[in-house]
Amino acid sequence: MSDVRAQASLSNRAHNHGYRGRVRTGCITCRTRKVRCDELQPICNNCTKGKRQCVYRPWKNRRPVPNESRPVEVLPVHSLAANDSRQGSETSSTTQPFDNSPNSEHSNALVGSSQFGHTELLSVVPARDHSQAPSSPAVDIIARVESAHQHQNGGSFTIEDFEVENSSPSALISRDIKLTTTMDILAAGEIPWKPWITFFVDEVDFPIITPYDSINWRRAKLEIVDLGTSTSAIALATIALSALYRGQLHGLPLSRAQSLYHSAKSAYERLLIDETASFKTILATVFLLSLFNFIHYDSDPVLVGPCALFVQRLEEWTLNEEAHCGLSLRLTAWLRLLQVATTRGGGTGLVPEGIFTLFPSFDGKIPNLKPASSQPSDAPYHLLETLSTPILEFYFQLQMISADLARLTHYHRSRATGADQEEVVQQIAYNKSRLHTLWDNRTPIQQQKPEDLRCYLAPQIARPIITLIGICAAAYHSEFIEMNRVLGDPLSESFDAKNAMCVLREIVDGDYDAYDGGKLNPGYLRPLLLYAIECMDREKTHWAVNRLETIQNPICRSGFFASFGKALSDAQLLKGRRITSKYFAIWYFGVPPPFM
Numbered sequence: 001m002s003d004v005r006a007q008a009s010l011s012n013r014a015h016n017h018g019y020r021g022r023v024r025t026g027c028i029t030c031r032t033r034k035v036r037c038d039e040l041q042p043i044c045n046n047c048t049k050g051k052r053q054c055v056y057r058p059w060k061n062r063r064p065v066p067n068e069s070r071p072v073e074v075l076p077v078h079s080l081a082a083n084d085s086r087q088g089s090e091t092s093s094t095t096q097p098f099d100n101s102p103n104s105e106h107s108n109a110l111v112g113s114s115q116f117g118h119t120e121l122l123s124v125v126p127a128r129d130h131s132q133a134p135s136s137p138a139v140d141i142i143a144r145v146e147s148a149h150q151h152q153n154g155g156s157f158t159i160e161d162f163e164v165e166n167s168s169p170s171a172l173i174s175r176d177i178k179l180t181t182t183m184d185i186l187a188a189g190e191i192p193w194k195p196w197i198t199f200f201v202d203e204v205d206f207p208i209i210t211p212y213d214s215i216n217w218r219r220a221k222l223e224i225v226d227l228g229t230s231t232s233a234i235a236l237a238t239i240a241l242s243a244l245y246r247g248q249l250h251g252l253p254l255s256r257a258q259s260l261y262h263s264a265k266s267a268y269e270r271l272l273i274d275e276t277a278s279f280k281t282i283l284a285t286v287f288l289l290s291l292f293n294f295i296h297y298d299s300d301p302v303l304v305g306p307c308a309l310f311v312q313r314l315e316e317w318t319l320n321e322e323a324h325c326g327l328s329l330r331l332t333a334w335l336r337l338l339q340v341a342t343t344r345g346g347g348t349g350l351v352p353e354g355i356f357t358l359f360p361s362f363d364g365k366i367p368n369l370k371p372a373s374s375q376p377s378d379a380p381y382h383l384l385e386t387l388s389t390p391i392l393e394f395y396f397q398l399q400m401i402s403a404d405l406a407r408l409t410h411y412h413r414s415r416a417t418g419a420d421q422e423e424v425v426q427q428i429a430y431n432k433s434r435l436h437t438l439w440d441n442r443t444p445i446q447q448q449k450p451e452d453l454r455c456y457l458a459p460q461i462a463r464p465i466i467t468l469i470g471i472c473a474a475a476y477h478s479e480f481i482e483m484n485r486v487l488g489d490p491l492s493e494s495f496d497a498k499n500a501m502c503v504l505r506e507i508v509d510g511d512y513d514a515y516d517g518g519k520l521n522p523g524y525l526r527p528l529l530l531y532a533i534e535c536m537d538r539e540k541t542h543w544a545v546n547r548l549e550t551i552q553n554p555i556c557r558s559g560f561f562a563s564f565g566k567a568l569s570d571a572q573l574l575k576g577r578r579i580t581s582k583y584f585a586i587w588y589f590g591v592p593p594p595f596m
Contacts, residue, residue, distance in 0.1 A: 028055045032172065053179065191239060191260070197225050200242045206291060207556035207596075208341050209334055211471055211523035212395050214464070215385050216330055219369040223327050224284050231281045233271040236264035237288035244292055249554055254296065261292050265302060272309045279317040280328050286310070287331045290338055290350050295555060297342075297594050301350045314358050324360075326369045332359045333366050333396065340403040342595045344526075346411040346582035365393060384461050388468055390443040395472045401434050402479055408486050411582070415488070428483050432496070435479055446472070450511045463513050470512030471523030477503050478527035481534050485578065493536065501531055501540070508547055520550040525558060526596050532565035533572070533581065541569045557594050564593060 026037030027044050029052050038045050047054035201221050210217050228235035240260035247254045268285045271277050289302040303310065317323050336359055339351045349356075368389060407413065408427055414420050445453075450466045457465065477500035484497035493501075504527050508514050514521050525548070532544035545566045551558035567588055572579050585593040 028057055029053065032175075053176065055179075193235065193239070196239045196242045197228070199246065200238055201225060204242060204245050205555070206294075207522040207525065207553065208294075208337055211521055212468065213334075213392050215381075215388065216369045219371060220327060220330055222372055223369065224288070227281055227284055231271070231277075231285075233264060233267035233285045234281060234288065236260065236267050237285050237292070240264045241288050241292050244296055245555065248295060251554070257292075258296070258299070261289070261296075261299065265289060268302065272313070279313050279323060280325060282310070282313060283317075283328050283331050287335060290335060293350050294338055294342065294595050298591075303351055303355060307352070307355070311355060311358070314355065318358055318360075326367050329360060329362075329367055330369055333362055335359060336362075337396070337399055340399045340406070343403060343412070344406045344596070345593055346409070347595060362396065365389070366396065380458060380461055384464060387445055387461070387465055391446060391465075391468050391472055394438065394442055394446065395475065397438055398435075398472070398476055398479070401431055401438070402482070404431055405479065405482055405486060410580075421488075425487065428487060432480075432483065435476070439476060445469070450513070466511075467513045467516075467521060470507050470510075470514055471521055473512075474504055474507050474524055474527040477501075477507075478530050481527075481530040485530070485534055488578065493534065497534060501535060504528075504531055505543070515550075518550070519552045520547055522551050522553045522556045522558065525551060525553075525556055525561060529561050529565050529596070533568050535569075536573065538569075538573070541566065545569075556596060560589075560594065561596065564589070 026039055027047065030037035030044060030046050033046075035046060041056060043054040046052075201218075204221070206217070224234060224238065228238050240257055240263070243257035243260055244254060246252070247257050264285070268282075268289065271282060271285060286302055293299050293301045317328070335351060336356070339349050339356055341347075343349045351359075368385060404427070408424050409415075413424075415424065445465065446469050448469075450469075453466055454462045456462075480494075480496040480500040481504075484494045487494075508520070508524060508528070514524065528544045528548050532541050532548065535541055535544070545562050548558055548562035548565060564585060568579060568581060568584050571584065571588075582592055585591065
């Protein structure tokens, strides 16, 4: 009787597991190695000790995967954008765009199609970190591998492919190659959130902001990243800018960054019509996309074109002073600097005049961003912030005068008649007076010599302050060189221009800590270019071009501007007259000069 019961029990187990013969247990790795497996899941002790991939064969009647290991539903971006500003108990872990919690089981990613050029259907899902050994349940890994194999080869793929009857080293290596390669193919189609954000915070700098306002730039990036954890438009714009920065930095194709930019721009348009979205998130998205436009200067600016909704939201924000948080005010100040830089040299600007006039003018102080609560209080850091703030305000007011000078060029107004020229001469004299007033009222610390500052301040404070004083002084004197060019007098150097060139050379070759690691600070890019194209001496031009080459910054395209300055200077000396810089660049290089 007992024999009958045993036989029936064995038959039932075989039937339940889909087998007619003996029941084989243990992970596939141990079975192929023909060693006893302790069947500990998800990774057995043998595989743990040997650092091998542990894969179990899923039974047909396997229980449903628990919630924590079940694949998350993929959501389209438009559904996420609709929920960006909704917070509360109804928001679950599967619909949250990004989970920035350190206790999260999986890192987050934006997943696009296998074709990098088609990222309009980007979705936000948790994704594994493929740089480490897989620790997820075996059934999930195998399901992903099966799906990828079917997508790549158009055929079916079962678990039997993992069972290697031959336990030879070649067979084992072949199986590992198949598994790891397929997993890497899956990873290549993902756009990971955390690695890109780490790159953004640690590496992304901006030539017209970071040299002058590095403290607030770092704080703003951290705050923007925090906003990106709940707003997909900001997250996409951050990743697009990071992809562009990395591509420009290493000379890589920018097609993927452009595709991400268009996806971010679409997400921004959806965010703009969301009445529950705060203006701070809208402004942060606009700022990131405008930075993209500055670097990739032949892209379509985000604020150029129909922008009635943005103007309406901006007007409402302007009237509501309670909504003027530190980040919003800082971003509008930086957008004003962007506009100044993009109207020079014949540029049309990134911000329409109607929007630009709505931004705060910042006649007084620009409020600094508060450090994150997680950052410890640092007395030297606070002292550096206190000393650098008035210098930054000097630079900001200087750039507003520079913007007025840029509007006097023939790119932005008529210079065809004598009356036009007389009007420009009067405006130049007025702006020259403004420059002298600004310089006479500069802060006392700007009037100190570098050696004195090194005596009174600690090295970690003295060095950045001296560097900031140097690039701001160079920017100030470069405006006199620019005025000489704007006036368009016969090819000669005015007294103010000659004096400015001498001072500029003393600053760069002097004791102002202009170099960092053998590279010249990118804040000297524009002053040196103006020096190169306005001096009428080949030796002086060679000096300026040589210094431009030492900047070695592909983001601000210092190598191009060095070649551009030399070619334009040689052409001017050959023809004995000034040559319009924008049209010379189009003739000589085939493109207009980048923004600077």
